């Protein structure tokens with residue numbers, strides 16, 4: 001496909017701006033650029049076709065099944081975008097006086113109230129822009145808590161090996177040492193290893209639940225007790241809350257602080273990498289450390305205030321406000337029963353697919369799963385030379401996005417499948433049939449899978465090269 005720069009023809013522009021109707025002022029030449037920027041010049045129909053062509057070459061939730069484990073690529077109701085596009089929400093300035101933006105502040109306060117009810121937390125910030133950023137903020141609260149008590153010996157954060165990769169990264173970024181805890185045969189935290197690891201140097205624990213194997217840790221109450229008895233705090237990675245929302249609450253399981261991925265569970269499109277919102281909720285003892293500003297209410301009036309021992313700002317202004325609005329719209333439209341139904345269907349769909357695939361592929365941790373499950377293709381690789389990558393690439397020819405590959409790292413040749421609650425039985429049956437036919441081909445003609453995909457615009461790019469040497473600028477020469 002040609003780049004817009006290659007399609008550009010000099011002079012083929014169209015006027016976008018109205019005629020100047022105010023006195024013209026000259027800007028000092030020290031401030032102006034020497035020449036015009038070399039922007040592509042295209043006619044409106046050519047621009048329109050250019051973007052349609054780009055859209056045809058990508059895959060989104062609107063194109064087909066997208067079972068990318070841990071990412072919750074579900075259908076996001078269009079009404080969320082309609083609400084977030086209302087001029088009263090989009091035509092505001094972050095610095096305008098609070099009394100002129102009461103509706104926006106109220107929307108944030110209402111979203112906070114509903115999400116606290118769902119999570120069992122007491123207070124929440126929307127400032128972090130993504131899940132990992134929320135983790136960073138949440139662990140800063142843990143750090144501030146220990147510091148406020150003059151307890152400087154707590155330098156370690158415990159992270160089970162089934163955690164999302166961002167958890168150990170967060171603990172390191174916030175200046176803690178990571179203590180890794182192995183999973184047991186059923187994919188849960190090994191309690192004896194946890195008991196052994198805690199002590200006066202334990203700042204806290206970060207638990208991804210359900211973990212990256214799609215398993216709800218059945219010892220969760222014992223886990224939070226072990227940490228609290230040792231003087232640590234418990235962090236819940238709630239990026240995948242669509243597995244439990246409306247059914248169980250981290251706040252009732254002993255967690256002190258957590259994040260949500262509003263862009264996953266609470267319905268904002270996030271395929272292109274943003275914008276997101278890693279809302280952080282905490283119990284009241286930690287609320288005084290939350291980032292500033294935070295929306296508060298006095299009678300009928302909403303205003304921004306600074307928590308008394310705030311860790312400071314972690315982002316500009318109030319976070320991605322329009323993502324919060326989408327979450328609020330989603331919650332108000334589906335209601336409390338809808339929240340619970342979404343979680344139940346997410347879990348039902350994952351178990352349906354796991355059950356049907358378990359007669360074909362090896363399920364890494366059989367038994368019940370939550371919203372996702374992991375297949376291991378180790379045997380297929382060993383016996384037929386067909387890897388998880390080959391199967392994933394073959395799925396592209398069925399018009400499906402592949403599952404998450406080679407993650408979690410504790411499963412060899414992993415494929416991590418998350419159908420989400422918004423998929424129909426027919427879509428899942430189609431995916432199961434596709435995976436079955438790929439398996440049969442792996443036994444009969446394994447070489448053909450190494451050639452896949454054959455129907456996509458790009459077949460197998462050199463992924464390492466593409467990641468290490470991305471071409472992000474157009475070279476005019």
Ligand SMILES: *Cc1c(COP(=O)(O)O)cnc(C)c1O
Pocket residue numbers: 070071130131132133164166208237239240261276278
């Ligand atoms: C997606 C995810 C994250 C990270 O969220 P980002 O918004 O991508 O930073 C963290 N933990 C879990 C369990 C996730 O699924």
